[in-house]
Amino acid sequence: MTTIDMPAKASRPAFNIKREGERFALVAAWLLLIVIFGTLMPDSFLSWRNFSTMFGSQAVLVVLTLAIIIPLTSGDFDLSGASILTMSSMLIAVLNVKHGWSIGPVIIVALVSGAVIGAINAFFVLYFRIHSLIVTLGVGTFVNGMILWVSQSQTISGVSMTLVEWVIINRLFGIPLAFFYALILAAVIWYVLEYTIPGRKLLFVGRGREVSRLNGINVDKVRAVSFIVSGLIAALAGVFYSGMTGSADPLSGLNLLLPAFAAAFLGATTISPGRFNSFGAIISVYFLVTGITGLTMLGAQAYVQNLFYGGALVIAVSLSQLVRNRQPQDFS
Amino acid sequence: MTTIDMPAKASRPAFNIKREGERFALVAAWLLLIVIFGTLMPDSFLSWRNFSTMFGSQAVLVVLTLAIIIPLTSGDFDLSGASILTMSSMLIAVLNVKHGWSIGPVIIVALVSGAVIGAINAFFVLYFRIHSLIVTLGVGTFVNGMILWVSQSQTISGVSMTLVEWVIINRLFGIPLAFFYALILAAVIWYVLEYTIPGRKLLFVGRGREVSRLNGINVDKVRAVSFIVSGLIAALAGVFYSGMTGSADPLSGLNLLLPAFAAAFLGATTISPGRFNSFGAIISVYFLVTGITGLTMLGAQAYVQNLFYGGALVIAVSLSQLVRNRQPQDFS
Amino acid sequence: QADPMADANAIIAEHEKMPVFDPPGEAFDAKACMAGKKVLSIPISMTIPFNVELQKAMAKAAAEVGFTYTTWDNQLKSDQWIQGVSQAISQKYDVLDIAGGLNPEWLGPQLAEARAEGLKITTTHFYDVTQEQHASVDYSGAVDYTGAGKLLAAWAFAKTEGKPNVLIVGSSDVLPSIPFVKSIQDQLTALCPECTQKHLDVPVSEWATKIQPGVQSAILADPGINFVLPIYDSMSQFVVPALRITGAEGTVKIASYNGTPFVLDMVREGQVHMDIGESLGWSGYAAVDNMMRMLCGLPSVKKLNSPLLVFDEKNIETAGVPATFDDGYGDAHLEGFRKLWKLQ
């Protein structure tokens, strides 16, 4: 056994067609959808306005998906994300509209509320050692009750135009700023998960709690931080939500829960297959919404949207599994 | 190597106060709730009519929870259960009311539809090796689309009174028959999981896929059967649903998804702690509904129900964790 | 003090006769001023039968007049609504209609943008006649929920020989529910100040899980309840099982509003005592009428011209077997609107 010089083959094979195929299958499917709808409706579908609206209006879902990716990476489910989003947007509306607070402090309160709910999740999961699924389901339901109470079940409109402007009215290349915020956040999360030590620790904790503990990672701290950050980002999604609509209602945000999970899991089949990853999540969101938008523009009935959504989800994942020879997906 | 007498420790200590405490903590919490509300409202709450109403009206949720317990035991999530339920009740309404089929064949068609959807879940999960969460989410959404299409987005009323009678009008001890069906089903599932080899194989597969395969268990078959049986039971829940309401609408059954998961996980802390179990699920459902009913009778507003539901869920599990010294819950 | 029973019966009688067409304003040449115009309507969700039928009627009316009418199919998702507004702007529509329960406040910034691009905004079948429309809206086809509320209260009073004990099932997250419930409450109080009434408030998304247990609990807590008034009749499918399971079916009656076909079927089968119908065919025409008035420079109508009609065991067969959204009201409106729009 001698120390020898670096062998050339130690660095990755430069290009692996199969692996790249796996990574970009969903992107290809997305482009295909665009081509199809573009051919059918060259004027309306291919307009920049259509794309910019699509990009802008999905920013909320993207951010929520990013929020749940973090605990998913560290091995926990967070079903309270949509409730936190709604709570945050409702707090903004109530404090800003009803109590006349200025928007800056209101946003801070909203973000803090998200972090606090995340901390509550973390407390129950970690102190009592309860499965995250049941804790976040319970806490989420509790938060839903709080929202109804805070809002008296009412929609509150008239949220500060400053917020609205900075979220959806001001644009870059015609796309509302919200999209770029989501993009920046995705890049930050990507960077943190891939290129920082805390990000690596998160991944290790998700893949092996006991291994991580024995390797000197403070597992409870990592999981707690991941819940809190997830709450914070979900609350940020709520800020965008109220900026997007200029209002808050106690319920519609809750519908984003399942789409966010769908996007997170679909996203884990692309870009960095086998890992929950932020750009994969973005692509999943836009892949699905492109299909829905195209169908709506074609005048398809509501049920066709469900058929597409469910069908596309399953088929997209199936195809990506075919590309990787149907190796089981392993997120743990 | 000599044959010696049976060692004394081979049979477990007959009675272990801690273990029994753990097993019956939730039952105690339930009784406590009854005592509290009974003291506050001795006449209305403690009436047999109130209890028979509670027992009868939650039978659908109980059956749906039993449906998802089966794949949970074998290590899979089934998010399509509520969609199957809705599909089944819609098929009953459409075929019975619109097409005038008699109720017997209609029920069979509904049950078959559930089994078929379960088989589709199984196909994608097992053939393509996709995570069950994403498959059942996708298939569930697809089925929702099918429901909208079949029903033309309409609520259909006027389902055969024979069904309604056998579900909710005919009674035993004043309790609608639906409750007893659910009870019988729970007993059957309990028996199969606890006292038969196929049941134990299910558990084995849930706890260790590779190990089960090494031991000669046909893991794919077991998982496929568990999806199909789950679909079948969810469809049965749909039969009860249309018997309960005498009608079917394309959306409202879907709201039962999260409550069913909550009950399944809460139920896994009681009776047979650490394992998803049918009587635990029943007790969870009735524990939660007792609280809600009591609060509603006291005149609490709608949001209080959410607060109770979420809070009780988390606190009940926390208490049961305290009893067992906060050992982590391990469902795998 | 007048006789409350007479008052109640008067209110009921007024809505039991076959509706007649009552022109909502002056006649105008719709074809002329609508030529080349485009209307896009965003309903709250096309998974709600009510919206599906309303949209059908509006599309039919538009086809008669001959202008472009598009429905933005969606499923209760805010991003889809936003996309719809964007579509209206980019495809140069003239009118953006927010229909069937969608609250314009949920689309504040988007509607502002649409307006800035020159679109006119209308709401259809959303506000109650007593409510102010939101600043972002030009014309509203307001609905007489208050009138329906009075009618429900009168019905409960009259059919219990003046001793109503009422459970109102409301849903205050839907904006017009608030004046609707209030008008029931006020009318009941006016008719019978000492009578008991209770309000069960259930948000729309929780109807399926909360109405049935809520009604059950209320009935068990107060066995004297003799009328349940779900303000939207789709709630009935959860009220009926609650009555059945508590053994109150028959003694506790249901009266409601909307004229949804499956509930009319339930009236025919005796499960629901009365349903206030509102012809969606009629409403659709009335909504289009109001929209065209806006484009033709005429003043808005105060109240959507779509009469309320009582359906009970006496006249339920006229609604069709199985019932439809449109039968039983006669077709005075078709004739009437065609004349009004100078189509014939």
Next chain:
Amino acid sequence: MSDNAVLQMNNIRMRFGSHYALKGVSLSIRRGEVFGLLGQNGSGKSTMIKVLAGFHQPEEGSEVILWGQKMPLPLNQMDIKTRGVAFVHQHLGLVPSLTVVENMRVTALGRKNPWFVSWKSEGQRVARLFAEFDLAIDPFATIAELPPVERAFVAIIRAFEDLRASDAGYGGEGILVLDEPTPFLPAEDVKRLFSLIRSIVKTGASVVIVTHDIDEVREITDRVAILRDGELVDILDTKTSERQTILDTIVGSRIDAFVKTRKAEARPAAVTVRGVTDGASPAFDLDIAEGETLGVTGLIGSGFAALPYLLCGARKGAGRITLSGQVVDLAKITPAKAQMMGIAFLPGDRLGAAGVGSLSVTDNITLPVLGQHLKPLGLDRGSMAREAARLSEIYDVRPPRPEMMLGSLSGGNQQKVLLAKWLQIKPKLLMLDEPTQGVDFGARQQIFKALDRATAQGTSILCASTDNEQLEQICDRIIVFSKGRPVMELKGDDITRKAITEACFYSDTHQAEAAE
């Protein structure tokens, strides 16, 4: 092919992806023999066994002939089992969170009615079965509660019972296949296992056994087949073959056993441990010198195995540890704190506690040194990959492709990776728990050399093991435990395999006498 072959496997070809794990291997097992299957890590032994078990489906053209009858492909797992082939797989194949009786019964043969099981009477039956083998394992204990030896016994007895319940079992025949059953077992249990095997063979059954322990091979087997890179190299008659011949055939070239030059001179203690206890057994003290390799051993259950876990805070305990002047309370120490002090610990459970199987070798190996790869712009993935490749090369990880998942390496190579992970940080104290369990002869020597180089650079090593050969090869000093505390110390030339074995037993009986 011999005519009294009970099992023939002809031209077995098995492919994973593009890689052939078995390239046409043919074997035949005779009636009543003990047949050894040898080879380096990853040579295809387990794959061969899993093909026989019907777990892996071999390629067309492969043939399995059992009792003279050709088995149709794909092989049916239950079919193989009912015909009297019973398996103890490499990692035992038990579900840790379920009870012994559940593990014993779920797939067992010979049950009359699968639709009713009385767990109580099954438990009694299982207890009686254990009693037959002189074991007192609670049938209702979960597997996770059992020590590794008892787990191994559960798996072995389960296979044994399968054999008895199978069709072949009536005639007293059958084939028992054991894939590395011994690494969990201390010497005296290996003896018991072997006497069990001999008694099975006497009834006419055959046994196939995989092991890396050459002495075990020589003791128990009649013939051995040697695999290398998925090919059959040779079949040797054990009685007539030299120990070294077998070893050399396995490796393919001559490999000498690593011989340590023991450091006998007294050196100052680098690590002092005072009053360490797990709370149940009496407290004791311990010193390790700089560069010293201290072995701790004893019978299973004697408490030596817990020591490394206590010292790094992986398990709750009490006491004090002093390391380069720093004194730390063992009640408060955590793995993170221990690591900061320069203590590294490599647990025995490779994929459950030491490394993450679903992450790459690079990710695993760089975990403790991420700080070194932190550039202003974040982690330098390139340098991480290069470093991992460098370490793979140094520690001879095969294949040297650090982008592979750790879990897809063979056990021995996983161990090399995990050892490299800790050795690169040059810990002051390296603690090992069964460091070469299931590792082949050649790889063991490589690991030993790597450990020796570390001690030369000043690392102290604490090695907990029941593998006497390993202890003899690497330790400067050995402490033998009994009943939770150290009872004997072996040093210098006293350290021999025999002496260690004797010490384990002697100290146990001696203590028992003293207690009386």
